[in-house]
Amino acid sequence: MAGKYEPKVVGFCCHYCAYSAADLAGSMRLEYAPNVRIVKVMCTGRVDTLHLLKAFEDGADAVFVAG
Amino acid sequence: MIVAERKPFAEIKEKIKDYKKLLVLGCGTCVSVCQAGGEKEVELLATELRMVNKMDDREVEIGELTIQRQCDREYIEPIIEKAKEYDAVLSMACGAGVQFVAEILEEIPIIPAVNTRFIGVTADEGLWLEKCRACGNCLLADYGGICPMTMCAKSLVNGPCGGYKDGKCETSRERDCAWVKIYERLSKQGKLDRMREGFSLKDYSVQSHPARQVNEAYTKPELAAAKEK
Numbered sequence: 001m002a003g004k005y006e007p008k009v010v011g012f013c014c015h016y017c018a019y020s021a022a023d024l025a026g027s028m029r030l031e032y033a034p035n036v037r038i039v040k041v042m043c044t045g046r047v048d049t050l051h052l053l054k055a056f057e058d059g060a061d062a063v064f065v066a067g
Numbered sequence: 068m069i070v071a072e073r074k075p076f077a078e079i080k081e082k083i084k085d086y087k088k089l090l091v092l093g094c095g096t097c098v099s100v101c102q103a104g105g106e107k108e109v110e111l112l113a114t115e116l117r118m119v120n121k122m123d124d125r126e127v128e129i130g131e132l133t134i135q136r137q138c139d140r141e142y143i144e145p146i147i148e149k150a151k152e153y154d155a156v157l158s159m160a161c162g163a164g165v166q167f168v169a170e171i172l173e174e175i176p177i178i179p180a181v182n183t184r185f186i187g188v189t190a191d192e193g194l195w196l197e198k199c200r201a202c203g204n205c206l207l208a209d210y211g212g213i214c215p216m217t218m219c220a221k222s223l224v225n226g227p228c229g230g231y232k233d234g235k236c237e238t239s240r241e242r243d244c245a246w247v248k249i250y251e252r253l254s255k256q257g258k259l260d261r262m263r264e265g266f267s268l269k270d271y272s273v274q275s276h277p278a279r280q281v282n283e284a285y286t287k288p289e290l291a292a293a294k295e296k
Contacts, residue, residue, distance in 0.1 A: 050107065050111060057117055
């Protein structure tokens with residue numbers, strides 16, 4: 001396999017905290033790894049087992065919930 | 068409602084291992100409420116199956132479908148053609164639903180994905196308790212609305228045994244004595260004299276299986292004619 005392993009990471013982020021933090025990081029020109037894909041949710045209470053399973057099913061190597 | 072629980076994943080996986088095209092069929096009534104086999108559980112199980120098949124390098128097509136009731140012909144008939152596109156149906160309904168779908172689809176194997184537990188109530192979030200044994204001869208009016216057939220470990224219908232202690236059953240200290248509960252309930256209702264009267268005999272003859280229920284007002288004329296002959 002060419003190149004080193006780059007895990008695909010999906011993050012479910014709360015609109016009011018974790019997502020805002022990521023947004024602020026962007027405003028401050030701070031970088032985070034491009035293999036992290038963020039999905040904004042209005043509240044992490046909205047995140048369901050199904051969301052996590054579907055992310056894995058569609059090829060994510062890791063999933064995190066931040067809120 | 069009928070309460071069920073999903074079978075262990077390993078058991079489901081073993082039963083479906085020979086099929087290449089599988090339809091996961093949910094039921095939108097009782098098993099949906101008790102979170103065992105509704106639309107969401109269908110999605111969860113189908114996702115789990117797809118992932119495990121991918122990990123095992125197996126090519127299996129998994130379809131998902133949930134109908135309102137698997138115990139009602141009118142909800143099954145619209146999906147017959149769809150179901151015939153599959154090698155097997157993994158039904159998440161109770162035992163009644165599984166059998167009725169099997170009877171209607173006939174040539175297609177039906178595999179149950181849940182274990183049917185009991186007729187019960189939602190006591191709390193994620194907690195269901197058995198309340199009725201479907202004995203066919205309800206005497207709850209005599210027992211203050213507490214069923215000794217279900218709640219008593221020995222299904223005694225004419226008073227407690229000698230084994231209870233501090234309101235608990237001799238089979239388990241966790242279990243309330245049904246008859247202590249009945250006494251307390253009748254006491255609250257001011258109907259304790261009901262216990263002194265003795266209880267009517269219970270008709271166990273109505274418990275023959277498989278049971279059958281007919282509402283003649285709705286019976287089709289041809290069936291009524293056949294009955295008269």
